[in-house]
Structures are given as structure tokens and as C-alpha cells.
Amino acid sequence: MATNPKNAMLTPSYDVERIRQDFPILSEQVYDKPLVYFDSAASAQKPRAVIDAISNVYETQYANVHRGVHYMSQKATDAMEESRESVRTFINAADVREIIFVRGATEGINLVAHCWGRQNLSAGDEIIVSVMEHHSNIVPWQMIADQTGAVLKVIPIGDDGALDMDAYADLMSDKTKIVAITHISNALGTITPIAEIIRIAHERGVPVLVDGCQAAPHVALDMQALGADFYVFSGHKIYGPSGIGVLYGKAALLETMPPYQGGGEMIDVVTFEKTTYADLPFKFEAGTPHISGAIGMGAAIKYINGIGLENIAAHENDLLAYGTEKLSEINGLNLVGTAPEKAAILSFVLETVHPHDVGTILDREGIAVRTGHHCAQPVMDRFDIAATIRASIGMYNTREEIDVLVAGLGRVQEIFG
Amino acid sequence: MNDGLSDLYQEVILDHSRHPRNFGPAEDADRTARGNNPLCGDRVTVFLNLDGDEISDAQFDARGCAISLASASMMTEMIKGKSIEEAKVLFEKFHALVTGENGLGTGPDLAELETLSGVKDFPTRIKCATLAWHAMIAALDRADEDVKTE
Numbered sequence: 015m016a017t018n019p020k021n022a023m024l025t026p027s028y029d030v031e032r033i034r035q036d037f038p039i040l041s042e043q044v045y046d047k048p049l050v051y052f053d054s055a056a057s058a059q060k061p062r063a064v065i066d067a068i069s070n071v072y073e074t075q076y077a078n079v080h081r082g083v084h085y086m087s088q089k090a091t092d093a094m095e096e097s098r099e100s101v102r103t104f105i106n107a108a109d110v111r112e113i114i115f116v117r118g119a120t121e122g123i124n125l126v127a128h129c130w131g132r133q134n135l136s137a138g139d140e141i142i143v144s145v146m147e148h149h150s151n152i153v154p155w156q157m158i159a160d161q162t163g164a165v166l167k168v169i170p171i172g173d174d175g176a177l178d179m180d181a182y183a184d185l186m187s188d189k190t191k192i193v194a195i196t197h198i199s200n201a202l203g204t205i206t207p208i209a210e211i212i213r214i215a216h217e218r219g220v221p222v223l224v225d226g227c228q229a230a231p232h233v234a235l236d237m238q239a240l241g242a243d244f245y246v247f248s249g250h251k252i253y254g255p256s257g258i259g260v261l262y263g264k265a266a267l268l269e270t271m272p273p274y275q276g277g278g279e280m281i282d283v284v285t286f287e288k289t290t291y292a293d294l295p296f297k298f299e300a301g302t303p304h305i306s307g308a309i310g311m312g313a314a315i316k317y318i319n320g321i322g323l324e325n326i327a328a329h330e331n332d333l334l335a336y337g338t339e340k341l342s343e344i345n346g347l348n349l350v351g352t353a354p355e356k357a358a359i360l361s362f363v364l365e366t367v368h369p370h371d372v373g374t375i376l377d378r379e380g381i382a383v384r385t386g387h388h389c390a391q392p393v394m395d396r397f398d399i400a401a402t403i404r405a406s407i408g409m410y411n412t413r414e415e416i417d418v419l420v421a422g423l424g425r426v427q428e429i430f431g
Numbered sequence: 432m433n434d435g436l437s438d439l440y441q442e443v444i445l446d447h448s449r450h451p452r453n454f455g456p457a458e459d460a461d462r463t464a465r466g467n468n469p470l471c472g473d474r475v476t477v478f479l480n481l482d483g484d485e486i487s488d489a490q491f492d493a494r495g496c497a498i499s500l501a502s503a504s505m506m507t508e509m510i511k512g513k514s515i516e517e518a519k520v521l522f523e524k525f526h527a528l529v530t531g532e533n534g535l536g537t538g539p540d541l542a543e544l545e546t547l548s549g550v551k552d553f554p555t556r557i558k559c560a561t562l563a564w565h566a567m568i569a570a571l572d573r574a575d576e577d578v579k580t581e
Contacts, residue, residue: 098496336451370471370496371440374553378434387472398492400472431496 021307028329034323034410037063047380050415054201055359055406056384058253060314067313068255071306078302080279081355097312098295101260103370105245106236106313111294112268114261115308119227120150122261123194124245125298126223127154129271130192132246137163140189144169144177144206146199146393152223155194164191171396175202175351183214190215196368197229198277202351203334203359205233212241221267227251231408232357236324243267248347249307253409254314258307261298268294275300284324300418318409330358333407337416344423350402358407361388364423367430369401375429379422438549440497448497453507457490462573466566468558470534474501477507477566489567496559503563505544515571522564529560543581568572 034040037059040318042049051059077086079094102110102216116122135141141155152166157340160333167190169182188226193215197208212222221243226235230247237245244263250256263271273291277300282290291297302320318326337360341347346365384404387394394400405419409416460478468476473495489507493500506525510518510539525544526532547568550560 121442147509299484370473370556371498374439374556375436378436386470394472400474427438430445 021202026324028324030329030410030412034412036063036317037410038062040410043371044310044380044382045378050379050381050418051421052405052407052411052413052415052419053382053384054231054408055251055404057250057256058231059410060253060255061316061317064310064313068306068310071309076305079235080289080296081320090305094303097308097315100312100315103232104236104237104319105262106292107262108238108248112237112262112294113141114197114263115303116259116261116298117244117257117304118248118250119225119246120154120248120259121298122244122259123151123223123393124154125261125274126244126246127158127194129274129298130221130267130376131155131158131162131164133271133310135159135162135164135347136364138189139164139202140167140185140187140193141165142167142169142185142193142195144349145171145396146175146177146204147194147196148200148225148227149389151194152392153222155174158230160327168392169195171393172202174353175199175204175365176353176355177204177206178210179207179210182211186214186218186220188218190218190220193220194225195222196225196227196355198232198359199351199390199393200228200359201261201388201393201404203228203356204351204353205229205355205357207355208242209240216241226357228357231318232323232327232346234249234327237262249311249314252311252314253317255304255307258304259310260311265294268298272422273297277301279303281425291344298342321409324366327357329409330407330411333345333411333413333416334358334360335408336413337405337419338422341423344420346417346427347423350399351378360405360407361402362404363399363402369403371430372403372423372426375426376419376422379418379420379425383419435549435552441546443543443546444501445497447501447504451491451493451500451504453490453504453511454492455490455491457488460488460490462570464566464570466562466569467512468495468499468562469533470558470568471496473562474561475499475503475563475566477503477563477570479567479570481515484516485511486513486515486518489568491563493563495562496556498547498556498559499562501546502560505547506567508561509542509544510567518569518571523567525564526561529557 039059044273075089077090079091101113152299167185170178198205215222224242226245226247231252246261248259280292280300350361369385386401457478461481462529465476475493478490489511491503523541528548
């Protein structure tokens with residue numbers, strides 16, 4: 015595939031063909047056709063550097079961490095803590111103790127809902143979320159609300175998928191105890207005005223948890239500038255392994271919170287009379303962690319830094335604009351989510367064909383898209399639809415692949431007449 | 432192009448999905464059961480009227496893909512006039528047909544349902560084809576928690 019000259023002009027340093035060569039899976043064939051992977055918002059593919067880093071852990075530096083006095087344990091511990099430091103610089107957190115390794119964003123949110131919520135929520139207190147949250151930023155809050163008597167308040171969105179900031183300001187009250195909100199909607203691609211959201215909450219002393227799953231691979235993050243109290247994201251969406259993710263929390267808040275799970279590593283001294291807990295971040299990391307996952311995620315961050323998140327974003331924004339233009343030309347296709355501030359996601363429906371059928375037909379063309387409710391049923395209900403087709407863009411996608419998608423949608427219309 | 436799509440989306444299936452038979456809620460149904468596919472958010476409700484042991488009427492209401500609509504539409508046509516036991520046997524045969532299991536999947540009883548055999552080559556779509564059937568069985572058994580028996 016040739017690099018599009020217009021694309022090259024927009025981001026002169028961006029060589030997408032070279033990047034594609036770093037991802038072994040992209041040379042796989044699907045039904046004898048090249049894999050066209052438009053499902054990075056669900057899970058991104060892995061560069062060779064990440065795959066090698068994981069192998070390397072098991073081949074040259076594996077043992078349990080923070081345990082033994084022996085050489086391999088120290089080596090594995092060093093590698094894992096180096097990765098924690100990479101995460102810290104990736105999101106510009108003030109202190110490496112604020113980086114908690116978790117299984118993924120879901121576990122991060124559950125941890126905060128459970129540990130912070132149990133301590134700070136009581137009957138009548140209000141938790142503010144938005145209507146476009148992923149289920150992982152709804153259900154944990156519903157669970158803690160059930161236990162504490164707190165209630166959820168939901169920020170609506172406009173028809174274009176932009177957050178209704180006036181409604182948000184109106185929802186804010188003396189009863190508001192926490193705001194839990196997405197940075198970029200996984201179903202619509204909407205980028206929320208997160209700095210402003212945090213500013214409004216902080217005026218009332220209300221902490222904010224940000225679901226950064228979709229933001230971390232697309233937007234440069236700066237925790238110190240942003241001021242988020244909690245920020246979560248998953249390794250597998252930033253081209254790293256699954257089963258590892260990050261909970262960032264301000265140290266002052268994390269220190270007041272009880273541990274999440276009990277076990278090894280999270281303790282200071284254990285007796286049957288009393289157990290004291292380890293300091294941050296280990297207080298929240300009971301049990302043997304996902305060692306190779308943490309190290310693999312560190313490799314993914316290093317890989318992203320090598321290309322530059324700004325360059326990745328510029329490339330993706332070019333594809334988003336190109337894809338929006340091309341899809342808009344298709345009769346009977348409606349984009350779902352057209353907010354002015356958007357990233358990397360083309361969510362759409364066809365007037366006469368159900369997304370599931372579209373997904374099956376595209377699949378046979380080698381095109382991987384997500385069809386369904388994207389674990390965001392409330393926002394589907396908001397648009398009175400059951401599902402959408404979602405083509406999500408990663409650093410390795412090309413304009414030619416958008417063209418393949420458009421041709422695939424032509425085949426859908428052929429079959430369905 | 433032989434990629435299974437022309438088998439999956441035969442004209443008769445597209446026709447049922449565009450013009451589903453026995454479609455819409457039935458307010459005087461003896462048995463009602465709902466089926467949800469949490470994977471894709473599709474929903475179907477099956478309404479049955481019973482005359483003793485016989486299914487005297489069957490309707491469905493749904494939002495779903497072409498496969499699930501066509502399957503539900505054909506099902507309502509097929510089970511009307513059948514006994515509860517016959518409807519259950521039909522489900523067994525249909526299930527075998529779309530999952531590609533041997534033996535039970537053939538036989539004259541399936542009639543138009545045979546056109547859905549292409550589903551067996553699309554494992555992720557089997558649930559679409561069987562959703563309404565599971566609801567139908569639940570309505571007959573009154574077993575499912577989702578079953579409503581107004």
C-alpha cells in the first residue's frame with residue numbers, strides 16, 4: 015500500500031508503513047484477505063517490541079517480585095518498577111507511589127468505588143456519571159450505591175454526542191460526593207471537556223474519577239496539569255498486554271483509603287492480633303501481580319513514546335476526517351456521535367441493515383469492526399438504537415483501509431439490496 | 432464469491448426479515464417470554480396462545496438482525512397448530528441444523544427453516560438464530576425468570 019501524499023503532508027514524520035511492519039498480526043490473512051483491523055478501541059494489536067518484552071521476561075528475568083533476595087527476583091522487581099516509572103512519566107504523575115497496577119480500568123474503577131465509596135458515601139449522597147459511560151463506569155457505582163444508599167445522577171448529551179455542560183453544572187450540588195466520567199466515549203468518540211469538568215467539581219471540593227481507556231492511546235496525559243483525583247486506563251488499549259492496567263490516584267486520597275484486597279505484598283506486619291498495611295502503591299496490590307504484563311505495558315509506553323503521541327493523534331485525526339467524509343457519502347448511513355471534539359471512533363448505523371449483519375459481511379471481507387452496544391447500553395438507548403457498527407482507529411490504520419471499509423459497506427448494500 | 436454469505440443471506444431470509452410474519456405484540460397471549468442477547472442488545476418477545484396442548488397462535492415482537500428476525504418469523508409460522516411436544520422436537524431439530532450437529536438436523540419437518548442452515552458456518556450468529564426459539568421454549572415451560580405469564 016502506498017502512503018497517501020496528503021497524509022504524508024499532514025504528518026511528515028509519520029511513516030505508517032514502517033509502523034505496520036512493527037505489528038506482526040497485521041500481515042495475517044483473514045479468509046484469504048488482508049486483515050483490516052478497525053477494532054483497536056476494544057483492544058489494540060501489539061508491536062513486536064511488546065511481544066519481545068514479554069518473552070524476554072520469561073526467558074531472562076523472571077521470578078516473583080518484591081520477595082526474594084535472589085538475583086532473578088531482584089531483576090524482575092527492577093524491571094517491573096521501571097515500568098511503573100514509565101507509567102508515571104507517561105501520564106506525568108507527581109509521584110510513582112500514585113501508580114497502582116490493576117488488572118485493567120474495570121478493576122481500577124471497582125477499587126475506587128469500593129474503597130473510596132464505602133468510606134465516603136452514605137444515604138442520599140449523589141454520584142455523577144454521564145449517559146455515555148461504559149458499563150464499567152456505571153455498574154461499580156450502582157453496586158456501591160446499593161450498599162450505601164447513594165444515588166446516581168446522569169449528565170445528558172446532545173444529539174451530536176457532546177456532553178451537556180449546563181446540565182452538569184446544574185446536577186452539581188451539596189449532595190454530590192464524586193464525579194465519575196469518561197475522557198473519550200468508547201461508543202461515540204466524544205472527547206469530554208475534562209479539565210473544565212474537573213474544575214467545576216473541584217470548586218465544590220468534589221473529587222473526579224476519569225475513565226481514560228480511550229484517551230490514553232490518543233491524547234497526551236498530564237495528571238499534574240489536569241488535576242484528576244483518579245484516572246484509570248488499560249494496558250491492552252495502549253498496545254500492551256491484557257490483564258494489566260493502571261489506577262492513578264492522588265497520594266493524599268489513596269492514603270486515606272482502606273486496602274482493596276488482603277493478601278501478600280500489601281502488608282507491613284501481620285499478626286493474628288493486628289495487621290498493618292504496606293505503603294503506597296503496594297497497599298493496593300495484594301498477591302503476585304501480573305509481572306510480565308506490567309513490563310509489557312512499559313514496553314508499549316516506550317514504543318508509543320518512540321513514535322510520539324502527538325504524531326499518532328495527528329495521523330488518527332486525519333483518518334477520522336477522511337473516514338467521516340467517506341462514510342457520510344454513503345446513502346442511508348448515519349454517523350452516531352458527531353461532537354465537534356472527537357477522537358478515533360466512527361460509530362454508525364445503516365437505515366436498512368442491522369449492525370450484526372453488517373459486521374458478519376465485513377468480517378468476510380477481512381474487516382474487523384465491533385458491532386453491538388459497546389458495553390454502553392444507556393447511550394444506545396439515548397439514541398433509541400440497539401447497536402452500532404464501530405470502526406475504531408489505531409496508529410497503524412491507513413486511508414486505504416478506510417477505502418476497503420467503504421467498499422465492504424457497498425457489498426453489504428448489494429446483499430441487502 | 433463463495434464465502435458463505437449468499438447461503439446465509441438467502442432471499443427467503445431477507446424477505447422474512449423485511450416483512451416479518453406474525454409480528455407485533457399480542458395483548459391476549461396466554462404465554463409470553465422475553466429473550467435478550469446481551470452480546471448485541473437484541474431483544475425478542477414471543478407471544479403464544481394455547482388451546483389445550485396445541486399452540487393455536489404465535490406472534491413475536493423484536494428488534495434484531497436479519498437472522499434473528501427471519502428465524503423468529505419462520506418459527507411463528509411453523510409452530511402454529513403444533514402440539515407443545517412437537518414444537519419442542521422442532522426446536523431440537525432446528526438447533527441441530529444451525530449448530531451443524533449430525534443426525535437431527537435433517538428431515539422434512541424443518542421445511543423453510545432449512546434456509547437457515549447457512550448459520551452453522553457463522554458460529555457467532557447461532558445465538559441470533561436461536562434467540563426466539565429459546566424464548567418460545569421458556570414460554571412453554573414457564574421456566575425462565577424472564578417469562579411473564581399474564
